[in-house]
Amino acid sequence: MLAAVSTPPFHPSPQATAAWRDRDDACPGALRLHAADDGALARIRIPGGVLRVDQAEALGRAARELGDGELHLTSRGNVQVRRLAAGCGGELAKRLGASGLLPSQRHERVRNIVASPLSGLDGRGFTDVRPWLRELDALLCASEAAAWLSGRFLFALDDGRGDVAGLSADVTVRAAPGEGAWLRVGASDAVLPVSSEEAPRAALLAAEVFLEAAKGQTWRVSELAVPADELLSDVVRRLRAPQPTAVPGWQVTGEPSPGLVTAPDGMTGLSVLAPLGRLTAAQWAELTASAVRELRLTPWRGVILPMAPVSRLSHLAATGLITEPASPWTGVGACIGRPGCAKSRADVRTDAATALRPGGGLPVYWSGCERRCGRPRGDHVDVVAEQDGGYRISVVRDGLAQATFLNSPLLATAVAAARTQDQFHDQ
């Protein structure tokens, strides 16, 4: 475990900050709106995806009154509001601030924290990560250095089940069996055992160590010339901690299934998925009406409603939300595509909907171009629009595309076959 040592705060030099301003990441935020083809877009960071009911209601009102009424869930459990009216940025910021969704304007784009969404609800996991979540968010917002993180830097707080530990975060804290946790930097070969109390502070320190090494030239640990193990060693040195240990079995699990969330002592909540991550105003209203105290947005574009009664499940299903694993929408994702994105070669969301088939299998992700915004991290089927109007379909395993289909005339059949891998051939 770590020695209780306070670490000096990190303050970038004026030269460094000047260089950083020259090369900012382009991630949108709640204050820095992105000019999309269909209007302005705001991305609102929701640490851990946790929203109080009143905050969810405020978000829904903002989307209806300032945007097109829809809310889009991202692969980090954040929310995007699209088609915002021109010049509404100040009003949006005012509303977010009033509802507690903007605790620090300087840090609004760096509060990227994913956390096991079922933590404390279903009897799995080694700890409840919500205290870590609250503390890490508070530490982030209080850190001068952390304001210089990019909008892409990601923290993951895993309760030990291995769900968000598989999301390739820059800094991961994973609960260990018994007590304590492991701190991992990027894909480091080692982890640092830390006590539960020290875990959030150690996570922030790892991010500050990254900032010093990156000097504003890279946004993610994986892009850094310095190996992740060296960053971890630096964290160990500053904390005067014992040497890291080899990464223990880092098994990862999947996303929460839609339906009832049950614990050994009975039903504890509901889990739903949003088709392609898009929530209509009516769906959001039903979710907020069904919620008891809070909603938890998941990095898999779902929503957990802790303690919501089972009777609400049919109401949620009636709005088109996914409430059972057998839904053909389960595992299907897509970027925004046309008409929202100028780079897109196709209306991928319409094409994905048209190609829906029962049967499931590997997750499938449709992209309008090779950037593949929001694609899943694990094994999946990658469907990318081509210049000629067709799609390239690849099966991705262990980060490698293992087979490719080119522009099948039977797109839906080819995608279904790739997901189940029962009848396809290489080209």
Ligand code: SF4
């Ligand atoms: S993957 Fe390409 S088309 Fe899709 S949203 Fe990203 S940039 Fe746009």
